[in-house]
Amino acid sequence: MVPDVLDAEALAAVDHWWRAANYLSVGQIYLQADPLQREPLGPDHVKARLLGHWGTTPGLNFVWSHVNRAIRERDTEALFVAGPGHGGPAVVANAWLEGAWTEAYPDVDQTEEGMRRLFKQFSFPGGIPSHAAADVPGSLHEGGELGYALVHATGAVFDDPDLVAVCVIGDGEAETGPLAASWHANKFLDAARDGAVLPVLHLNGYKIANPTVLARMADDELEQYLRGTGWDPLWVSGPGDGEDATPVHQRMAWALDTALDRIAENQRAAREHAAAHDGDPGDRPRWPVLVLRTPKGWTGPHDVDGQPVAGTWRAHQVPLSEVRSDEGHREQLRAWLESYRAEELFDPAGAPTGAVLANRPRDERRMSANPRTNGGLVKKPLRLPDFRSYGVDVPRPGEQMHSPTTVFGDWLRDVMAANPETFRLFGPDEVASNRLQAVFDVTDRQLADGPRDGDSHVQRNGRVMEVLSEHLCQGWLEGYLLTGRHGLFTSYEAFIHIVDSMVNQHAKWLKTTRQLAWRRPLASLNYLLSSHVWRQDHNGFSHQDPGFIDHVVTKKAEITRVYLPPDANTLLSTMDHVLRSEHYVNVVVAGKQQALDYLTVDEAVAHCTRGLGRWAWASSDDGVEPDVVIACAGDIPTQEALAATAILRRRLPELRVRFVNVVDLMRLQPSSEHPHGMPDREYDALFTTDRPVLFAFHGYPTLVHRLTYRRTGHHNLHVRGFVEEGTTTTPFDMVHRNDLDRFRLVMDVIDRVPGLGVRNAGLRQEMADA
Amino acid sequence: MVPDVLDAEALAAVDHWWRAANYLSVGQIYLQADPLQREPLGPDHVKARLLGHWGTTPGLNFVWSHVNRAIRERDTEALFVAGPGHGGPAVVANAWLEGAWTEAYPDVDQTEEGMRRLFKQFSFPGGIPSHAAADVPGSLHEGGELGYALVHATGAVFDDPDLVAVCVIGDGEAETGPLAASWHANKFLDAARDGAVLPVLHLNGYKIANPTVLARMADDELEQYLRGTGWDPLWVSGPGDGEDATPVHQRMAWALDTALDRIAENQRAAREHAAAHDGDPGDRPRWPVLVLRTPKGWTGPHDVDGQPVAGTWRAHQVPLSEVRSDEGHREQLRAWLESYRAEELFDPAGAPTGAVLANRPRDERRMSANPRTNGGLVKKPLRLPDFRSYGVDVPRPGEQMHSPTTVFGDWLRDVMAANPETFRLFGPDEVASNRLQAVFDVTDRQLADGPRDGDSHVQRNGRVMEVLSEHLCQGWLEGYLLTGRHGLFTSYEAFIHIVDSMVNQHAKWLKTTRQLAWRRPLASLNYLLSSHVWRQDHNGFSHQDPGFIDHVVTKKAEITRVYLPPDANTLLSTMDHVLRSEHYVNVVVAGKQQALDYLTVDEAVAHCTRGLGRWAWASSDDGVEPDVVIACAGDIPTQEALAATAILRRRLPELRVRFVNVVDLMRLQPSSEHPHGMPDREYDALFTTDRPVLFAFHGYPTLVHRLTYRRTGHHNLHVRGFVEEGTTTTPFDMVHRNDLDRFRLVMDVIDRVPGLGVRNAGLRQEMADA
């Protein structure tokens, strides 16, 4: 038994709000006319196609209503992450009640006609999606692909000490890998510097057709599970036998107050400690979690056609499916709507009554209007030191060597120093392995449990987020970007596929928000993939996979960018560009091993600005048409292509070779297909329309074909790349196994330039034997 | 304090074995000559490139040695899953000690020269990979991409009651999402029917350069975490101050005995219960887990160049890196090797001594020789009922409708009934949603906690594995296939990208094992993707992504197959084919909604056998050259393409149209690129070399271009498909948004067939307005 914390007035406010949101949710799923039910419910009032997910909705509305009460009392800065974002009707309803919906979409106002539009547009052609999609003010998490609620919420509160991210987690969602890993978020929060996440684990018992694992664990097992992951559970149980919602409201209000008090206390203690100890927040606190056990489809129909619905999996989507044709169903819907007592909730004009609005927070405290959920609104530009002064000297191309990522690391260190509250680096324990260790001069690895002897650069207030979960890295970064900050994810090339699906979802979010006038652009989602396919010296075939870029280019062209800088200075110039850019997914692949330097900083800037270009010093076609074009993209392919050109220059001095390097892969596409695409005329001039083009490529050869198949000279294009042959072996053996080595490229030239083959059988044989 | 369970003899056996495996591990990392250290260690004995991961290795060897002891005493049937498979030297060493290595690779025998080869081949060009890769006898899990140890181990024990899968989990690996979700495996095991998993959580404190989350949790937190997920932890701590390995051996032996006793007791109780209760195993038991806390790089160098190494992150890879050039390092390596007292471990000829072999299990009890780890050896063929008798009647093409997956579901039900111990169905709670509910006539959903009121087809001994984690579905199925069984994964099309990286790894495994003579073919990894991009009526853009097939085709052609059956009978024929096939990754995409039937069963068999073909009844080019080819792949594109053809037949009766449907997408590739590829001559005859080809495609259009860019007529090929435009909307609006609708296809024909455009401006306009 917990004390009643709501007085009659507060209780009425949350209950009215909840009923109003529920009414509006049911309305969205079912009604297309007469939203206030002035007439008896007839078939024509009902949508022809009934779509949507009712089951999770009343729970989301319940949580939202209670958080509103707390916000009003405490002036909390909160946002709402709906893990089960398929409960779209809930977040839409709350945004409308709070007025934010109408601010974004003025024609859906708080009138009867506005309410009709609100209902009709839901899941309707030309209307709005059925999820907590980008279209919903206050949402930064669509929840379509389940599993990322807690990781998004966590990323959102980094470096935002006043923020509380309320995060509803479906008990089904909690079965996913990313969510299961996300519980450890508390090991990576700094209670002094970061905000707080308040997870609400919603045990409504079911996923689609199955019970859930977490709902079927014994209470004491679940209690241990949550305590074991570092949280302090506060249990809220739904209506017991004969109980109405009132005692549940009281229990929820008590749990929420207790949770927010504990959060405040954790933060107070940590901030005091940090002030006295140079920013160190002290021991990791235990954070509260709410465990809310309410029936799936609570307040909806109990039984339909003799089958139990509320409290079972049958409540997941549309509980009454034949409302147009079946009078019994229609009568049930009528009673269901009536149960919310709309006359107490909306005035005759259709606006929420004062009894409802009593529960609405003011202005930007409304969760639907928290400016952080439209991150571009609050985003500050990055302060970027001039990368040119970090460039390496290149007296002559191909003479000296540097590790590109090490060179970039020096600049990155200063980027991190210059943006101590708005930039973070994320990676699955590969920051040092990828040679970015310079950043540890200015910050540390974050671990709330603090360092022990033998640890290196581990602190309770570091800004380098290293966890062996690509999902967490990705999700944290997404949450951080979505709330208006900046960051970089560095990973092995092969394993970034782990987040393919998360990238999909983020790219779709970017594409959608670009079309919403009220959404402001975010900082780009930036990847630096090192330890790539050609240099897996410590590992093997499992670590050799260049296909992430193939995956990314399936997404909308206006969102995706792929860069393959061949050396240190081009990497610097590329990274400066991608960190400045907005609203893209930028993938940069670059080596960490010592590699030849080709371009001075100024040349690198010019080359990267062009995105590709002829390298005069490697070419022998000055002022004439080339016999062959040797093109390349990626550091190792560039090295092999240059070596092949050198052999050709020595052995076939009469051959006119044009050497082209590509940094910005999207340049290869026609300009009709991608904003970076090269106009055909320029492409034809550079690559010719009729000479053989040999392309040494970092990834799968088909990607180059796919980008260039519309080009006039495409039938002359011959691509070498990774053909899925690998093992633990030397770099040269790797290119050799994949027919990308210098000797093979020379043979390709001999085979493809008309006339060369017959005359140069000897050289060809030498190359084959090399 | 635990009792000493090892007598002197048993203690000596495990310790000798452990030292021998450690010696062989260090040898693999460092030595290329003089494996028994007859001469003083010189630079030439040492490999020029030092590669490998030492840190995890002594822990793996320790566990292996102890399990061997238990196997010998109990005759346990065990296999070993090395989560940190980067400890390749360990699994290789143990396989060699057990003789299995030499059985697979006779030239690496148990002689001094064999040992030299063993050392030299490791991580050496032309040698073996550095991981627990397919090359290693006894391995079914490479461990390269971390996170899948426990899920693989679980899949391996399904339907194998006598098997114990010992599964070492790295404390870093435990941070990953898939591993974190995998702990719930115990909710899906049937203690009567399935074998047991014995997880060994290896807290060596570090991942690459960071401490691990689990090692830094307080002991009581970790205890709660594991208990909370349903396990009973048994703690084994490493050497305390001044302790040598002996007490650690005793603690480990006690814990292992206790764990195996509890497993046996759980199984005895469940089997008794099942015998009395119609197969129901009774309440979910708690299973033991070992928590092994030993220093990273245990037994290796303590300090190197003044830095602590053993017990820290510095032990992760090669602790002494300059052994060739630095005499101090060389001396340290000498002392390190000497510490294992090789003279007690190997006889002068290089063979393991009796003191070591005392710890070797017999024959197939050796974990390196467990036939289940070479699943093809023990695989039984599936019993497949004749799918023809499940076909639907098709009096005329395009007249009647069926839900293809429902029709397939009837056959699948009987497949499951006919193979009650060797086939399972996996899915993230979408079996019913994907309309395969007929299977519930013969089996149930598995949940060890059993059903409650309101549940549907939930039992403690079901064979349908539904968990809201694509990772678990995939990993369980992989483990099941790798041990010689059969299965099917059904999922929404969009979210199967969640397992992109797991598919990569499995495809790489298949590719590698195909080249190993001693590995036998496995059953294929089969996907049925329904709820596809064109029919997301309840959902939106986040659920619309057809790119999984783009991903799969980047893998080796001899491994990958993609099928897009257009109707019920072609789906049946396709599924029969894929379930019979071996050693492929088969992706089948098919609709669940009511859709038109086109082909009779016999026609479907002929069509699927061909993989693609002209549909005479939809064509108007009998005996003549067509003016245009209309091609299609996928159910919705086929429907639109047929509708377009119908319009053309009516409105432009003089136009000669050839209608081609493609089921087996790989047919489009040249025969040089894919085993299913169509020879150019046949392709040219079907698609013509000079007529416009309009291709209505299920997925991203570029995939078709990528498969066909080498074909003569490619410049005439115009593909319509998903161009990343979506939301919650009607099926027709979806094709319309993506320019794949019938009217657009008619306009494409008018635009592309020479001469049509000028004459048919009227019809074109009608289509544009439609």
Ligand SMILES: Cc1ncc(C[n+]2csc(CCOP(=O)(O)OP(=O)(O)O)c2C)c(N)n1
């Ligand atoms: C990764 C993923 N797999 C599958 C689905 C399909 N799906 C949609 S809703 C749902 C059930 C969700 O259950 P739960 O998290 O408990 O939410 P609630 O009960 O609140 O609806 C599933 C499996 C999905 N959306 N995402």
Ligand SMILES: Cc1ncc(C[n+]2csc(CCOP(=O)(O)OP(=O)(O)O)c2C)c(N)n1
């Ligand atoms: C998914 C994935 N991400 C990153 C890596 C790179 N990696 C290789 S080993 C390792 C550390 C593993 O730590 P742990 O699991 O504790 O193993 P151990 O300490 O026993 O070596 C990492 C991060 C990987 N192999 N897989």
Ligand SMILES: [Mg+2]
């Ligand atoms: Mg639920």
Ligand SMILES: [Mg+2]
């Ligand atoms: Mg470890």
